[in-house]
Amino acid sequence: MTADVGVHAARRLRAPPWLWVPLLIVAAPLLGAAMGETPIPLSTVWQALANQILGAGYALDPIDQGIIWSYRLPRALVAGACGAGLAISGLVLQTLLRNALADPYLLGISAGASTGAVLVVIAGLGGGLVPMSAGALLGALAAFGLVVGLARLSGGGTSARGAAQIVLAGIAGSQLFNALTSFIIARSANAEQARGIMFWLLGNLSGVRWEDVGLALTAVVIAVGTAFWHVRALDAFTFGTQSAASLGVPVGRVQAALVLATAAATAVMVSITGAIGFVGLVVPHAARFLVGSRHARLVPVTALIGMVFLIVADVVARILVPGQTLPIGVVTALIGAPAFAVILVRARCAP
Amino acid sequence: MTGPILAALLALTAASAVGAQPTEYPLTLDNCGHQLIFPARPDNVVSIGQTTTEILYALDQADRMAGNSLWFNAVLPELQDQDAGVERISDNTPSFESVVNKRPGFVPTMFEWMIGAQGAVGTREQFADLGITAYVMPTDCHGKDNLVGSDGTRIAPFDIQTLWDSIGQMAIIMDAQDRGSALIADLQAREAAVVERAGAMNIPDASAAVWFSSAEMELDPYMAGGMGVPAWMLERLGLRNVVTSDEEWPTVGWETVARADPSVLVIARMDRRRFPADDVDEKLRFLRSDPVTSQMTAVKKDRIVILDAEAMHASIRLIDGLEALADAMNGLSR
Amino acid sequence: MTLQAHDIGLRVRRRSLLDGIDLTLAPAEILGLIGPNGSGKSTLLRLLAGLVRPDSGQVTLDGRRLDQMPRRQIARRIALVAQNAETADRITVRDAVRLGRTPWLDALRPWSDADEAHVARALARVDLAHLGDRDWSTLSGGERQRAHIARALAQNPQILLLDEPTNHLDIRHQLEVLDLVADLGLSTVIALHDLNQAMRCDRLAVLQHGVLTAIGPPEEVLRADILARVFGVQATVLIDSHDGSRLMRFQPIG
Ligand SMILES: Nc1ncnc2c1ncn2[C@@H]1O[C@H](COP(=O)(O)OP(=O)(O)O)[C@@H](O)[C@H]1O
Ligand SMILES: [Mg+2]
Numbered sequence: 001m002t003a004d005v006g007v008h009a010a011r012r013l014r015a016p017p018w019l020w021v022p023l024l025i026v027a028a029p030l031l032g033a034a035m036g037e038t039p040i041p042l043s044t045v046w047q048a049l050a051n052q053i054l055g056a057g058y059a060l061d062p063i064d065q066g067i068i069w070s071y072r073l074p075r076a077l078v079a080g081a082c083g084a085g086l087a088i089s090g091l092v093l094q095t096l097l098r099n100a101l102a103d104p105y106l107l108g109i110s111a112g113a114s115t116g117a118v119l120v121v122i123a124g125l126g127g128g129l130v131p132m133s134a135g136a137l138l139g140a141l142a143a144f145g146l147v148v149g150l151a152r153l154s155g156g157g158t159s160a161r162g163a164a165q166i167v168l169a170g171i172a173g174s175q176l177f178n179a180l181t182s183f184i185i186a187r188s189a190n191a192e193q194a195r196g197i198m199f200w201l202l203g204n205l206s207g208v209r210w211e212d213v214g215l216a217l218t219a220v221v222i223a224v225g226t227a228f229w230h231v232r233a234l235d236a237f238t239f240g241t242q243s244a245a246s247l248g249v250p251v252g253r254v255q256a257a258l259v260l261a262t263a264a265a266t267a268v269m270v271s272i273t274g275a276i277g278f279v280g281l282v283v284p285h286a287a288r289f290l291v292g293s294r295h296a297r298l299v300p301v302t303a304l305i306g307m308v309f310l311i312v313a314d315v316v317a318r319i320l321v322p323g324q325t326l327p328i329g330v331v332t333a334l335i336g337a338p339a340f341a342v343i344l345v346r347a348r349c350a351p
Numbered sequence: 352m353t354g355p356i357l358a359a360l361l362a363l364t365a366a367s368a369v370g371a372q373p374t375e376y377p378l379t380l381d382n383c384g385h386q387l388i389f390p391a392r393p394d395n396v397v398s399i400g401q402t403t404t405e406i407l408y409a410l411d412q413a414d415r416m417a418g419n420s421l422w423f424n425a426v427l428p429e430l431q432d433q434d435a436g437v438e439r440i441s442d443n444t445p446s447f448e449s450v451v452n453k454r455p456g457f458v459p460t461m462f463e464w465m466i467g468a469q470g471a472v473g474t475r476e477q478f479a480d481l482g483i484t485a486y487v488m489p490t491d492c493h494g495k496d497n498l499v500g501s502d503g504t505r506i507a508p509f510d511i512q513t514l515w516d517s518i519g520q521m522a523i524i525m526d527a528q529d530r531g532s533a534l535i536a537d538l539q540a541r542e543a544a545v546v547e548r549a550g551a552m553n554i555p556d557a558s559a560a561v562w563f564s565s566a567e568m569e570l571d572p573y574m575a576g577g578m579g580v581p582a583w584m585l586e587r588l589g590l591r592n593v594v595t596s597d598e599e600w601p602t603v604g605w606e607t608v609a610r611a612d613p614s615v616l617v618i619a620r621m622d623r624r625r626f627p628a629d630d631v632d633e634k635l636r637f638l639r640s641d642p643v644t645s646q647m648t649a650v651k652k653d654r655i656v657i658l659d660a661e662a663m664h665a666s667i668r669l670i671d672g673l674e675a676l677a678d679a680m681n682g683l684s685r
Numbered sequence: 686m687t688l689q690a691h692d693i694g695l696r697v698r699r700r701s702l703l704d705g706i707d708l709t710l711a712p713a714e715i716l717g718l719i720g721p722n723g724s725g726k727s728t729l730l731r732l733l734a735g736l737v738r739p740d741s742g743q744v745t746l747d748g749r750r751l752d753q754m755p756r757r758q759i760a761r762r763i764a765l766v767a768q769n770a771e772t773a774d775r776i777t778v779r780d781a782v783r784l785g786r787t788p789w790l791d792a793l794r795p796w797s798d799a800d801e802a803h804v805a806r807a808l809a810r811v812d813l814a815h816l817g818d819r820d821w822s823t824l825s826g827g828e829r830q831r832a833h834i835a836r837a838l839a840q841n842p843q844i845l846l847l848d849e850p851t852n853h854l855d856i857r858h859q860l861e862v863l864d865l866v867a868d869l870g871l872s873t874v875i876a877l878h879d880l881n882q883a884m885r886c887d888r889l890a891v892l893q894h895g896v897l898t899a900i901g902p903p904e905e906v907l908r909a910d911i912l913a914r915v916f917g918v919q920a921t922v923l924i925d926s927h928d929g930s931r932l933m934r935f936q937p938i939g
Contacts, residue, residue, distance in 0.1 A: 038610045066643035067606045100773070206604055207569035229792070236787045239770040245736050246767070247840070248760025248788030293774040318604070325571055325604050 017300075024304055025080075032076025032311045034066055037318045037325065049073075049238055071099055078208045079314040079328075080307040081216035082269040087306025088223050089262035090280025091287070091298065095234050096255055098241070099167055103280030104266040107166070108173030110277075112268035114145020115177045120185045139177070140267030147173040148259075155318055203276035203329035205314055212272050223265035224303045231295040239292070276329050278336035279306055282343075284338065289343050309335075374526040382520070383463075383492035387477060387484050392526045393456030399445060399472060400461030401426075402666035403488060406518055407459070408433040409534055409667055410527045417453035420445040421465070424622050424661050427668070447473040451481055459486040459521060461664070473609040486524070488517040490665035494578075495599075505578035505597050508586075511542070514665050534667070541670045542587075545677045549588040552680060559590040559615040560608055563600055563660065565628035568610040568637055572628070581617070581663045584673055588680060590615060609643045616649040617676070621660040631657055656680070686712060686747055686762065686843045686872065693732060693742035695895075703727050705897040706742070710844065710872050717903070718876040718884030721916055725895040726876040727768055730846045733874060734765040746844075760788035764837035766830075768848040771822060779817040782807055807838040810865060819832050826853030835860065838869075847875040851882065880907060880920075881933060891915055904931070911927025913938060 034045045044310045048055035048068040090103040104110060110345020119125040125135065150169040227234070233254045236244040269276070287302040310332070317331040378389040395417035398404040404419040405427055413433035418440040425432040440449050444465065450458060450472060458478060460466050466473060466485045478485040491497065492517075494507030515535050522531020561575035561582075575581035578594040585592050593611035594603050616638070620631045627633050635655065638644045649655060656679040662672020690708040694701065703725050710716055718726050731737045732744055735751040742750040751759060766783070772781075785807065786800045804926075808814045811831040816824070824832065830853050839844060847866070851859040853875040863882060866873055877883045889906040891899040893915045899906045912920045925932055 037604045037606045062646040063609050063612065063643060066646055067609065070642040071606055203571060206571040206602075207567050209569055231789055232790055236784055238774050238776060238781065238784060239767075240772075242731075242736055242767060243770050245756065246734055246760060246763075246765040246786060248757035250756045288775065292780075293776045294780060308873045325602065 021300065021304065024308065028308045028311045029073065029076040029080055032079060032315060033072040033126075036072050037066070037314045038067075040068065044068070053346045074213050075205050075208045075313050075314065076259070077213050078216045078272060079205055079310045080143075081213075081220040082205075082273055082276065083283070083306035083308070083310025083313075084303040085220040085262075085265040085269050086225050086276065087283035087287075087302045087309070088227050088299065089266045090219075090283035091302045092227055092234070092258050092262045093280075094284055095237050096241075096258060097166055098237065100172075100285070100318075101281070104263070105174070105277055105280065106277075107170040107263075108143040108147050108177055109140045109263055110270050110275040111177035111181070113137070113140040113267060114275060115139045115181045115184070116142070117274075118181050118272075122349070123184050123187075124329045134271070135199040136242040136271035137267045137315060140270055141265070143173055143177050144259075144263045144267075146176075174348065203274040203332075204328055205273050205317075205328055206325060208272065215268060216272055219265040219268035220303075223261050224299065226258060226261035227295075227299045230258055231299055234258075234295040271327075276310070276332055278329075278332040278340075279310060282336040282340045283309055285343050286339065290348065372528060374523050378383070378524065380520060380523065383487050383489060387449065387486065388455060389457070389484060389524055391456075393484070393524065395453050395455045396457045396459070396525075397440065397445075397450050397453050397455040398459055399450070399465045400488075401624065402461040402522075402664055403459045404434075404437075405430055405667055406521055407525070410518075410522055410525060410530045412525050412527060413437055415525065417455055418445075418450070420450075421461075422491075424659075436537040444471045447477065451478075451482070451483065453554070455483055455484065457484055457524060459488065459498060461488050461666075463487050463491050463495075469497075486521075488665070489513040490517050493515075505576065505599065508578040509580050509583040509585065510640065511669075514669065515539070517665070518667075526665045538667065538670050542673065545670070545674050546587050549677045549680065552589075554589060554614075554680065557590050557615060558593050558611070558613040559585050559617055559675070560593045560611070560665070561585070561617040561619070562620045563663075563672070564621070564626055564635065566626055568606060568627050568633065571604045572608070574603045574608065575617075575663070576601050580665050580669065584669070584676060585617075588677055590680075605641070605644055609647050612648050614649060615654045615656060617656045617658050619660040620657050640673075688763070688844055688872065688874075689745045690729075691742045691745065692792050693739040693744060695728060695732065695737065695807065696740050701895055703732070703739070706897050707749060708733075708890065708897070708900070710874060711932040713870055714877065715866065715873045715887045717883045717889045718874055718892065719878075719880065719889060720892030726892055727848050728875065728895075730765065730767075730876060732821065734846050735759045735761055735876050736765070737777065744870075757788045760840060762842055763844045763846060764840040765840035766833045766837045766848060766850055767900060768852070769928060773848060774821070776821050777817065777821050778813060778821060778824065778828075779804060779808065781821055781832055782817075782839050783837045785836040785841075786847040803839050803841060804835075807835040810838055811835045812861070814933075827855060827858050827882050830854055830864070831858070833866065834865070840864055845871045845873045845875075847873065849878060850878065880912075880935075883907070884931065884933075907933065 031048070034040075034042060044060060044064055045068055046059035047056065047060055048065045051058055051060065051065060052069045070217060093102040093104065093107065094100060100307035100334075108251045113136040116137070120130050120135030147166070147169045150172065151166040154165045154169065214337050233244070233249045236247045236249045240245070241251055266280075283306045287298055287305050291297040291301050310328075313335055314328055317326045317328045318334070320326055320331070374391060374392070374515055376391045380387055394415055396407065396412065396415055397418045398407055398416065398420070400421045401423050407413070407416060408430040411433075413436050416437045418438045420439065420441045421444060422439070422442050427659075440453075458466070460472070463470070465471050466475060466478065468474065475485050490513045493513045494505060494510060496504050496506055518535055519531055522528050523552060563570040563573045563575065574594045575592065576598045577592055578597055579599045582592045593608065593613045594601065596603065618631060618634045621629055623629050628637070638650050638655070644650055656676060658675055659668070662668045662675065688710040690706050693705040693706050706729065708723065720730065727858070732739055735744065735754070735756075738752050746754065746762060780888070781802050783800070786796070786803060790796060799853060805814070808817055811834050813831055815829065815837060815896055816828060821829070821832075828899070832849055834847070836849060850862055854862060859879075859882070863885060867885065868873060874887065883889055884903045884907065886903060888901060889899075889903050890897055891906055892913065898915060899911055907920070909920050912918055912935075917938055919938050921934045921936075923932040923934060924930070
């Protein structure tokens with residue numbers, strides 16, 4: 001038996017992409033708007049959306065109306081953008097570094113973002129004028145700069161060895177920034193503050209409002225767009241960086257463009273929602289399992305799975321324990337780890 | 352629950368039965384399942400936690416104290432004189448050595464996460480090894496598992512008796528049983544009075560929620576859980592807490608709070624400014640501008656009660672808080 | 686189309702990997718590159734492919750400096766089959782060969798039937814047409830080597846650089862690859878280990894410690910004294926009575 005269960009599943013789904021891609025993009029956030037901490041009937045959800053979008057004028061409890069339009073919908077949109085952005089970042093890094101373990105967290109981006117956030121919130125950097133999210137963004141970019149610089153200095157480049165150097169530099173960078181975060185917390189926070197920041201560090205979408213939607217969508221469109229523009233170049237990395245270069249890919253420029261776009265997207269997501277693990281690592285593997293390794297299909301499918309995955313994870317986070325919301329990072333790990341295990345085993349069964 | 356007045360009376364007789372005798376040393380007593388032995392009246396007491404410190408002051412023990420620590424607010428005005436004579440070791444969590452350095456005969460604390468299995472200052476054993484007796488107020492160990500949840504998790508609802516026990520035990524340890532009995536009797540009388548006053552207001556099926564703070568203005572807020580001190584206060588005054596979590600201060604989404612639509616919203620006032628939402632004015636601004644919370648009945652009808660955060664701890668300020676809440680409700684019921 | 690190396694040198698951490706190499710690849714010529722392990726064959730091929738820039742001297746293609754040409758322009762003319770190019774990705778053989786079309790495609794010129802035809806032709810040339818839909822991970826070493834050559838052919842290059850392409854191949858496929866290379870009519874530089882096979886090249890270049898010690902027709906280069914000096918072997922020439930061709934036997938010296 002050729003074990004391509006996933007490919008078979010994909011064939012059975014052979015509705016034309018122009019039909020199901022937009023359908024998914026619309027349906028997934030609607031699911032996020034329909035399900036939340038408290039049960040609201042679907043008809044109410046529909047009427048609330050109709051009121052806002054079509055000006056339908058159904059008489060609704062303003063609290064229900066507000067919950068669906070002002071809390072749940074922007075939250076679902078940002079969750080979707082965040083899932084797509086993190087998944088694409090993971091895919092691009094895995095391809096460029098030829099490393100199945102690569103994801104934004106491996107490169108220390110989230111560790112740097114956490115350090116930046118802690119610096120602002122606890123150590124009072126910026127004197128209260130800098131919002132936590134701006135600190136996170138700066139921290140993410142600083143960490144990424146440091147990791148790439150370190151990789152360069154240690155001989156990272158277009159060689160096969162360079163890929164390993166980046167991974168090693170990323171691990172060193174993550175450790176450094178995690179240690180810095182712990183140091184800042186130990187230095188200037190008391191236990192209560194530490195709890196507050198831990199809450200955020202685990203990833204949290206509850207504070208998302210419409211103001212965040214524009215930034216998140218822009219970041220994800222840039223990241224996915226850049227990846228989509230470079231699908232052929234990404235394919236060319238199949239046999240390594242040198243092989244890509246010999247196929248005419250301007251390796252340095254392509255790497256810079258892709259890594260910058262995805263790193264910035266990751267930083268934006270981390271700054272809005274905190275650190276959400278597992279998406280960047282697991283989703284690209286799931287997508288490969290479904291549609292194979294060619295990026296023309298892998299890029300859009302990865303983005304879509306990432307979007308749906310995080311929206312669903314956020315719904316689960318809100319309904320799993322009634323009256324209480326779990327950190328979404330916990331849910332992504334709870335769903336992601338077993339899913340990853342299944343993929344690993346299935347992929348091994350493949351000839 | 353039996354009638355609150357009856358309960359208060361029972362507690363009163365229990366307290367007075369212990370009172371009025373000098374303590375005999377060596378003294379052996381049970382503290383949260385640990386046996387403590389005091390060979391003599393302790394000196395150089397170091398207190399960890401504002402509540403513990405203020406109880407010791409109220410028992411007139413300032414002259415036997417070598418230090419205090421872990422402050423949340425300014426000391427009660429009527430205790431300022433006592434406080435002036437005691438060294439403040441640390442505003443926050445004191446280090447183990449800074450406590451031990453005072454050669455204390457007695458180290459009481461209000462929180463098990465300060466001295467306990469995962470104590471931020473140390474474990475009971477660490478203190479015992481140096482011949483120092485550590486003590487955790489029964490308010491924080493009875494009916495509570497401090498190893499679960501970020502602020503601990505309640506196994507049973509808060510019981511005011513644990514506060515009377517805390518005061519009574521510290522009074523026995525310090526050989527101040529007269530002061531202890533008087534303090535307890537006074538607080539119990541005030542509790543009985545305010546409960547009676549609230550009952551007379553006769554508010555039918557009123558519900559409430561207590562907002563402490565939020566890590567970021569729009570993040571899920573920290574609300575008072577279903578079994579903690581604020582829940583006890585609401586219950587005493589005939590209000591139903593819409594939050595039912597067993598955690599002390601769980602995060603609960605605004606969606607859940609808004610849909611429960613409590614008739615009264617209690618918000619905490621505090622001196623600390625860790626998060627923007629620590630500020631009462633910021634809390635009010637958010638409640639009135641957010642598209643959802645602004646639609647809540649309590650916000651629209653301005654049934655928002657501002658309460659000192661300190662009055663939400665199991666402390667001698669608890670009855671102050673109860674009275675303040677009743678006063679505010681009195682205003683609302685009109 | 687001529688590829689030339691002008692006095693090129695490359696140093697890594699003060700160690701000289703290549704030094705003073707002068708080389709001209711004539712049109713349609715097959716130039717064999719021989720030398721012991723570590724003598725610099727792969728490094729020289731990387732420089733000739735423009736993947737690594739020399740520290741001194743320069744590589745030119747029809748007189749234009751390679752380091753001043755866009756990558757894509759180079760890749761349309763020069764294809765390299767490297768020594769150890771592997772992947773853990775799940776791709777089919779045809780997909781791997783399709784990668785060869787990369788330098789000919791861009792946003793304005795998407796994949797077309799012509800590209801598919803190039804791929805089919807390349808697969809047929811290396812006798813892999815029947816394995817086009819097989820998963821890469823299921824191929825034998827020899828099949829992978831041929832697929833790599835097919836990928837290089839799909840680039841439609843005028844110059845082919847092959848780094849020990851007969852490694853991993855059984856003897857029949859070794860001979861087939863060499864026949865194939867000879868039939869292609871492309872200018873080719875081929876690094877080889879088997880000196881008997883090297884004899885089929887138009888010219889041979891001998892590398893030792895990064896220096897070109899001899900270059901010329903095989904019968905001039907594969908002399909006993911050079912082989913003894915460069916490879917440390919004693920060579921005995923035999924004549925095949927079947928067709929009168931020269932064969933060599935080797936024994937270690939000392
Ligand atoms: N990037 C590099 N850094 C340092 N030394 C290298 C590098 N690449 C190759 N070398 C060294 O250069 C020499 C020539 O290597 P190579 O060209 O692979 O030889 P060949 O292909 O003839 O076996 C070897 O000694 C090898 O160790
Ligand atoms: Mg080699």
